[in-house]
Structures are given as structure tokens and as C-alpha cells.
Amino acid sequence: GESVGLHLPTLSVQEGDNSIINCAYSNSASDYFIWYKQESGKGPQFIIDIRSNMDKRQGQRVTVLLNKTVKHLSLQIAATQPGDSAVYFCAENDSGGSNYKLTFGKGTLLTVNP
Amino acid sequence: GAVVSQHPSRVICKSGTSVKIECRSLDFQATTMFWYRQFPKQSLMLMATSNEGSKATYEQGVEKDKFLINHASLTLSTLTVTSAHPEDSSFYICSATTGASGGLYNEQFFGPGTRLTVL
Numbered sequence: 001g002e003s004v005g006l007h008l009p010t011l012s013v014q015e016g017d018n019s020i021i022n023c024a025y026s027n028s029a030s031d032y033f034i035w036y037k038q039e040s041g042k043g044p045q046f047i048i049d050i051r052s053n054m055d056k057r058q059g060q061r062v063t064v065l066l067n068k069t070v071k072h073l074s075l076q077i078a079a080t081q082p083g084d085s086a087v088y089f090c091a092e093n094d095s096g097g098s099n100y101k102l103t104f105g106k107g108t109l110l111t112v113n114p
Numbered sequence: 115g116a117v118v119s120q121h122p123s124r125v126i127c128k129s130g131t132s133v134k135i136e137c138r139s140l141d142f143q144a145t146t147m148f149w150y151r152q153f154p155k156q157s158l159m160l161m162a163t164s165n166e167g168s169k170a171t172y173e174q175g176v177e178k179d180k181f182l183i184n185h186a187s188l189t190l191s192t193l194t195v196t197s198a199h200p201e202d203s204s205f206y207i208c209s210a211t212t213g214a215s216g217g218l219y220n221e222q223f224f225g226p227g228t229r230l231t232v233l
Binding site: 036041044045046049100101103104105107 | 158209225229
């Protein structure tokens with residue numbers, strides 16, 4: 001079946017730097033994408049989402065970019081802080097199929113060095 | 115708002131026993147709840163979709179007789195791992211959504227997870 005994957009399993013950055021986490025998806029019918037943050041031993045925490053009719057969406061210190069041509073999604077974190085250390089997952093939804101189901105990517109472990 | 119709880123947070127059981135995990139939506143009614151399983155250093159894998167008052171829909175490869183799901187009310191879904199074995203040891207996470215709305219995606223609110231260890 002189709003799946004969502006990630007280019008980088010780990011990312012280590014210095015505190016204050018910007019972080020970029022990438023995600024490649026394969027289901028061309030996906031029209032809604034979400035980034036989640038998961039700290040060790042906890043459930044996923046919603047960060048930001050984007051619909052397929054948008055290329056970019058900004059939140060507080062985070063930006064999501066969507067390139068539908070190459071089916072690529074990225075999460076940019078500005079001024080990364082130690083509290084940002086976690087595993088980040090992208091997830092996709094095809095509302096034309098089941099409008100509930102999410103497919104998660106493999107995850108990227110972000111480590112922020114003080 | 116939109117808080118989802120799970121109980122217990124951790125459970126250790128002997129092989130062959132059954133374990134029940136509860137998922138509750140604390141401040142909203144959840145028409146649909148989802149159960150995920152996450153092995154160490156891996157992603158979340160959807161096990162089943164649970165709709166209040168109806169039978170759960172299981173993903174391919176998930177044994178419905180082993181993972182019993184009951185969604186008896188709009189605020190509670192339970193997952194029972196029957197005859198648990200060490201390979202069932204995992205992190206089980208539930209999520210809840212308020213339900214369908216014209217085909218638009220409804221945000222899933224995730225619980226904190228339950229760590230199951232089968233000895």
C-alpha cells in the first residue's frame with residue numbers, strides 16, 4: 001500500500017538554529033497533512049497542518065511547506081530550543097477515502113544541543 | 115479542551131492473560147476513536163477504527179479476536195488484548211474525533227498512550 005516516509009531518521013541541531021524536517025508521501029490523493037511532535041513515552045501532539053490547496057502555512061516558530069509536484073512536505077522550526085527535542089511525524093489523510101484515517105510517516109528524531 | 119485520557123498508563127502482565135485499556139474523551143463526545151500500536155523507534159500503526167454503537171473496523175493484519183474493541187458510549191472505547199504474549203508488548207495509543215462533517219477532516223486528539231509489557 002501507499003505510505004508516507006521520511007528522508008532523515010535523525011537530526012541534530014544547535015540551540016538557536018533553524019531545523020528542517022522532511023517528509024515524502026506517495027499517495028497522490030492525499031489532501032491534508034499534519035505534523036505531530038511526540039516526546040518520549042507520550043502521545044503525539046499536534047503542531048501544524050496544511051491542506052493541499054496551500055503551499056505554505058505558518059504558525060508560532062513553525063512553518064509547513066507542501067510541494068505537491070514532488071509530493072514533499074517539510075516542517076521548519078525557527079530558533080530551535082531544547083524543548084523541541086522529540087520525534088516528529090508527518091501524517092497524511094485522503095478525505096476522498098476515509099475522512100478519518102491518518103497514515104503516519106516513519107518519524108525523525110530531533111535532538112537540540114545546548 | 116479536547117482532552118483524551120488513557121488508563122492505565124503502564125501495565126505489566128503475564129503471558130496468556132488479558133489486558134483491558136480504556137480510552138476516554140474528557141470534554142467532548144467522540145463519534146469515532148482510533149487505536150494505534152507503536153513499537154520502539156517506529157511509527158504509529160493504525161490497528162482499528164471504532165465507531166460508537168457499531169463494530170470496529172480492523173486494519174489488514176490485525177486480529178479482531180485478539181484485540182477486542184468496544185465503543186459503548188460517546189466518551190469511552192476499550193481495547194482488550196486477549197491471551198497476551200511477549201510480542202504484544204508495545205505502546206498503545208488511542209485518538210478520538212468528533213465525527214464526520216461533509217467530508218472534511220476532523221482533527222484527531224491523541225491520548226497519552228499505554229505501555230504494555232507482557233512477561
